[in-house]
Amino acid sequence: MGRYLKTLRRFWGTALASQTEYQANLLFDLLAMGGNLAGSLFMIGLFFQGGRGLGGWTWPEALVVLGIYTLLDGVSSTLLRPNLSRIVTQVQEGTLDFVLLKPIDSQFWLSTRTFALGGLPEIGAGLLLMAWAARAAGARPSLAVVAAAVVLLGTSLTILYSLWFVLATTSIWFVKTWNATEVLRATLTAGRYPVTAYPQTLRVLFTVVIPVAFLTTVPAEAVLGRPSWPWLLGGAGMAVLFFALSRAFWQLALRFHTSASS
């Protein structure tokens, strides 16, 4: 375990150093983050001006969902996208070989190798929005509520990560042809709104087929102090299942790995 923690420290230390090497780039990243944040706030503004109900959720409650979505999007920008989108390049260029030669879990390496500073403020904004909206909605945070919220946020992150990792892994087979992770990202924007805001068929799709509901709506229920055991257990089960699937899929993919020629 010590080896992994130390490695992670070096991973992020070098990532930080690489990013500060290009000062101008970092500035642009921060500007882009500012733009993203302004975009999200504009979305929130639209909610307030709408004056309509949204799938039985009040405005502050819907904002909790948006807060969680912003948090997930921040984590995607900080960790998932910088790491997982590199898998395709590494397969193409054959540098995946260096990862596979290291005495450390290759999935851990590929998933945590770097991080993008630019995504951090979005995580902060998501957390703030979520906390503020929950208060505005009248949620009373007890220990049980906070624990359930943390568990469900963890499950939602695990599910998102696992889905993304599996899609990125397919690049072992479809090296240049398909960058499916962008499709996933586009689909996940559906998580901005409570799942009950969608028509019945989409609702089923987003719960059973693509677990968008587990990503934002279910954790939002917990944050608002109305967690239910079935959802909590369902979410946790789903997370364990998806994570196990991502590991099994990676091992399968490695058996097909032919390693780019010299």
Place this chain on the structure above:
Amino acid sequence: MAIVRADNLSKAFRVADKQPGLGGTLRHFVQRRWRTVDAVREVSFAIEPGERVGFLGPNGAGKTTTLKMLSGLIHPSGGRAEVAGFEPRRRQRRFLEAITLVMGQKQQLLWDLPPLDSLLLNAAVYGLDDGEARRRIAELAEMLELGPELTRPVRKLSLGERMKAELMAALLHRPQVLFLDEPTLGLDINAQVRVREFLEAYNRRHGATLLLTSHYMADITALCPRVLLIHQGRLFHDGSLEELASRLAPCREVRLELRDPVPAETLAAFGEVQQLQGRQVRLLIPRGQLTGQVARLLAELAVEDLEVRDPPIEDLIGQVFREGEVRAGAMT
């Protein structure tokens, strides 16, 4: 006991077969045709600890594929490999700690950061504590004559300096088995010599086993007492370079400068006359008779100058590969 062993190791790749042009593209899209390429065919050899072995063969012979199977990057289609007591394809932690693979065409150093950052990262990955890591870095840096380069961004280093730093990154964990795929590729003569000397010193100091491929024959002749020659996926020679040379060229060339011209019939008694131009003669003499015939030449003819030459090994190998399997088949 052998530290690297290959038993009938084989690898077949399925590759798509596509004709050029629009028609070919459409056919390729609708009905894809595949063919199987046997990159490595039933190759067997065993390497003892501490040996330095050169892996020879033209492009596409199967050298890199074999190295990748031995380092666990690709799974063999047939046969078995064993390295440091492990089955490479299982990629167990202790196996990965015992080997390294240096690829001259790829780099693991972080481009924007000084090599030292990559080295410390590798130290963490291999579970070395900071003190030990710094001791090893200092030792390797001294052997490779690297100093201030270690704190300069990799992108600012020359190719030779970068390769040296790559070697440091690949050897920090003191592997017992080194697989080196074209470690001197693109380097100038000086840098090639440095890398070569370093590998020999490393081998001596740590008793590490080396298996290396190179397009520069000088790397092989300087470093490897033993060579494996592979062509079209098959192993054709396993032995010393001298044995290979005598197998490929059973004769040596003797160049003479005589005081007076001598008729060809007289010279034919010593060997096969290749060229006779006035006082200049080129003879081919079988290796086994060389010393006897040279002594006779010196005793019976008025020789002003005499030179015995081996045809250059790369010419010989090149000739074998050009002549294809017929000649190569005769070698086994």
